[in-house]
Amino acid sequence: MLHRLSIQNRSPRELRQLASERRGLASSKEGRLKALLIMEAELLEFHAGMRIWLEHTAPLDPGDLQVVQEQTQATAQLSLARLFLAALSRRMALPAADQHALLSVAQLRHFAKGETIVDEGEQAGSFHMLCHGAARATRTLENGSQQIVSVFLPGDTLNPGDLILGRSRIAISAFMPALVLSVSAAELRLFMEQRPALTRALWRETAFQAAIQREWLTGVGRKTAESRLAHFLCEVACRMQIGEQECNALELPLTQRDLADILGLSCVHVNRVLQHLRSRKLVDLSKGQLIIWNREELYEVAEFDPEYLGFSDAAQRADRGAS
Amino acid sequence: MLHRLSIQNRSPRELRQLASERRGLASSKEGRLKALLIMEAELLEFHAGMRIWLEHTAPLDPGDLQVVQEQTQATAQLSLARLFLAALSRRMALPAADQHALLSVAQLRHFAKGETIVDEGEQAGSFHMLCHGAARATRTLENGSQQIVSVFLPGDTLNPGDLILGRSRIAISAFMPALVLSVSAAELRLFMEQRPALTRALWRETAFQAAIQREWLTGVGRKTAESRLAHFLCEVACRMQIGEQECNALELPLTQRDLADILGLSCVHVNRVLQHLRSRKLVDLSKGQLIIWNREELYEVAEFDPEYLGFSDAAQRADRGAS
DNA sequence: CGGCCGTTTGAGCCACATCAACCGGGGTGG
DNA sequence: CCACCCCGGTTGATGTGGCTCAAACGGCCG
Numbered sequence: 001m002l003h004r005l006s007i008q009n010r011s012p013r014e015l016r017q018l019a020s021e022r023r024g025l026a027s028s029k030e031g032r033l034k035a036l037l038i039m040e041a042e043l044l045e046f047h048a049g050m051r052i053w054l055e056h057t058a059p060l061d062p063g064d065l066q067v068v069q070e071q072t073q074a075t076a077q078l079s080l081a082r083l084f085l086a087a088l089s090r091r092m093a094l095p096a097a098d099q100h101a102l103l104s105v106a107q108l109r110h111f112a113k114g115e116t117i118v119d120e121g122e123q124a125g126s127f128h129m130l131c132h133g134a135a136r137a138t139r140t141l142e143n144g145s146q147q148i149v150s151v152f153l154p155g156d157t158l159n160p161g162d163l164i165l166g167r168s169r170i171a172i173s174a175f176m177p178a179l180v181l182s183v184s185a186a187e188l189r190l191f192m193e194q195r196p197a198l199t200r201a202l203w204r205e206t207a208f209q210a211a212i213q214r215e216w217l218t219g220v221g222r223k224t225a226e227s228r229l230a231h232f233l234c235e236v237a238c239r240m241q242i243g244e245q246e247c248n249a250l251e252l253p254l255t256q257r258d259l260a261d262i263l264g265l266s267c268v269h270v271n272r273v274l275q276h277l278r279s280r281k282l283v284d285l286s287k288g289q290l291i292i293w294n295r296e297e298l299y300e301v302a303e304f305d306p307e308y309l310g311f312s313d314a315a316q317r318a319d320r321g322a323s
Numbered sequence: 324m325l326h327r328l329s330i331q332n333r334s335p336r337e338l339r340q341l342a343s344e345r346r347g348l349a350s351s352k353e354g355r356l357k358a359l360l361i362m363e364a365e366l367l368e369f370h371a372g373m374r375i376w377l378e379h380t381a382p383l384d385p386g387d388l389q390v391v392q393e394q395t396q397a398t399a400q401l402s403l404a405r406l407f408l409a410a411l412s413r414r415m416a417l418p419a420a421d422q423h424a425l426l427s428v429a430q431l432r433h434f435a436k437g438e439t440i441v442d443e444g445e446q447a448g449s450f451h452m453l454c455h456g457a458a459r460a461t462r463t464l465e466n467g468s469q470q471i472v473s474v475f476l477p478g479d480t481l482n483p484g485d486l487i488l489g490r491s492r493i494a495i496s497a498f499m500p501a502l503v504l505s506v507s508a509a510e511l512r513l514f515m516e517q518r519p520a521l522t523r524a525l526w527r528e529t530a531f532q533a534a535i536q537r538e539w540l541t542g543v544g545r546k547t548a549e550s551r552l553a554h555f556l557c558e559v560a561c562r563m564q565i566g567e568q569e570c571n572a573l574e575l576p577l578t579q580r581d582l583a584d585i586l587g588l589s590c591v592h593v594n595r596v597l598q599h600l601r602s603r604k605l606v607d608l609s610k611g612q613l614i615i616w617n618r619e620e621l622y623e624v625a626e627f628d629p630e631y632l633g634f635s636d637a638a639q640r641a642d643r644g645a646s
Numbered sequence: 647c648g649g650c651c652g653t654t655t656g657a658g659c660c661a662c663a664t665c666a667a668c669c670g671g672g673g674t675g676g
Numbered sequence: 677c678c679a680c681c682c683c684g685g686t687t688g689a690t691g692t693g694g695c696t697c698a699a700a701c702g703g704c705c706g
Contacts, residue, residue, distance in 0.1 A: 139541040142626055147541035161530030164523060168534060169631060196519060200487060203526035207484030210533035211491060213540060218462040218470035220543045221587025225662075255684065264544025266663050271686065286685090303465055308492060548694070578652065589695055594654065609653090 019044035098195050106181040111174040120171040124162035126182045133178030137170045148262040153239050160205040176253050220264045225273050228263045230302035238309050253288030342367035421518050429504040434497040441495040447485035449505045456501030460493045471585040476562050483528040499576050543587045548596050551586045553625035576611035
């Protein structure tokens with residue numbers, strides 16, 4: 001596999017060079033090999049974008065995000081760069097200086113679909129942020145059944161709580177091919193001493209995920225299967241579209257088995273409920289594509305309040321109040 | 324009601340004086356009035372103990388906990404003082420100086436059974452710690468059913484996450500008479516700037532509660548009613564006995580309706596499962612008294628790992644590593 | 647004494663699980 | 677190139693855990 005390239009010692013220009021070589025190679029190949037090469041190219045370009053962004057944000061603050069976007073747009077890696085920026089600036093709301101510090105010691109790693117990122121019961125050796133793809137946190141019982149307790153989308157942190165609790169009994173793995181920024185826990189702890197905003201950001205992440213879990217808990221405990229499923233789809237749609245215009249279709253390669261583990265149902269039943277929602281023309285999820293036909297009515301059956309995820313504003317206000 | 328006495332301006336001696344007056348009065352009364360008077364006396368004595376503790380811990384660190392315990396023991400309020408100390412030193416693991424700072428601006432309030440402590444959707448105006456009694460966090464759905472997403476025992480913080488997220492959609496209420504220490508959010512934020520350990524402590528509390536919620540989530544999603552119920556009882560028993568010798572009976576005035584809301588069941592079914600556990604001679608819960616007959620077998624059916632709550636050690640280690 | 651709240655017990659029902667079979671597509675091996 | 681298989685989705689038949697409704701019981705308080 002290609003998880004580790006000697007990326008650290010190369011200039012952004014070199015990285016771009018390597019990436020375009022891969023792309024050239026890819027066009028002459030087929031199937032899995034082609035996919036692998038393209039993936040590798042993306043990773044290289046992503047890393048190059050990150051380097052450039054790092055160089056450009058060293059002293060400045062917010063204005064140059066614009067610059068960076070144009071810069072990377074010019075070099076044709078708009079989408080990855082945008083996700084990358086989203087990853088660090090969305091909910092954590094870190095000052096640019098702190099983002100820079102964090103990134104300077106972060107490792108970018110790629111995980112294949114299904115690969116595990118953090119093992120169950122592992123001592124928290126490092127802290128992870130998801131830049132691209134999707135991941136899940138799973139708790140497995142002795143009887144073999146499992147429950148997904150969190151779903152992570154680009155911009156989420158994977159294990160903020162483990163940093164302070166030491167260990168946890170959940171495993172984290174990639175749903176779809178994922179790009180993950182990792183920082184060693186030791187280094188992070190050093191940073192936290194000098195940068196209180198970083199501690200607050202991680203705390204906020206922990207609280208944010210706890211809030212979602214509470215919502216899931218009441219869903220699993222008290223709502224009907226249809227309502228739960230609808231709610232989950234609403235939630236994911238909202239979380240993926242922060243800062244973007246509302247779009248009614250998005251990529252979501254979740255298997256029905258995954259949905260079952262998220263919602264605490266059997267996959268057979270997920271299928272039936274999904275079909276029912278389809279037949280009611282509310283939403284469709286097939287071939288890894290989520291399409292929302294009737295947002296209002298969907299919110300209705302889900303008892304979904306789009307504002308419940310809208311912490312970010314309130315949180316940023318609270319945080320500004322603190323500093 | 325007697326929620327607000329002008330406690331702040333009185334000396335510990337005066338408070339004690341007032342308390343013993345109440346007790347004297349109580350002995351000549353009956354029923355509810357008597358209970359109220361005793362409660363008030365406890366509150367006053369508790370506050371007096373806190374004042375003394377504050378005066379004695381100002382400069383010193385750990386050794387004088389001993390002193391304080393003896394001191395308060397001498398004045399016959401051992402149990403309350405112990406709980407009070409537990410409240411601040413157990414899991415939050417705050418340095419004594421920080422505890423002192425926190426307490427100096429804290430208000431002690433009493434809540435009657437069923438009284439609400441934090442309203443749903445309320446902007447987080449203050450931060451609460453539970454010293455005595457028990458409380459629950461409830462999420463209510465439109466259809467009227469509700470789910471309890473957290474149970475709080477002495478020593479727990481009630482709303483650590485709200486401080487950083489701003490607001491939440493859960494309500495917190497007492498389910499037995501509760502003594503709560505409250506600090507205004509504004510003051511707390513000031514403290515946090517100067518005392519990083521405090522921020523970490525609150526973050527840890529948030530993460531701790533999130534970990535419990537994950538466990539509940541997998542229970543509600545994937546376990547049988549019996550296993551869930553058993554697990555909850557194990558959890559509560561463990562959480563209430565930190566630092567004490569193992570005891571097989573403890574006070575737990577939970578109604579079956581409460582249990583139902585915690586476990587996502589109907590109270591009728593809770594009853595049946597409870598009876599089944601009783602008939603298997605594993606546990607008994609009646610008249611507000613929880614008795615564990617067969618710990619091992621109970622852990623078995625609950626799939627309960629007593630270590631899963633044992634974060635405190637690991638957490639303190641992690642925290643020491645950080646400072 | 648009568649109401650109220652929590653517990654207990656029974657009867658019937660429904661949402662969802664389980665088991666089992668089939669289908670369609672993409673990758674793999676011959 | 678086909679044969680195959682494995683995986684994910686779909687569909688049906690059947691079983692059951694837990695819900696709902698309803699009524700009786702017991703203790704507490706006014």
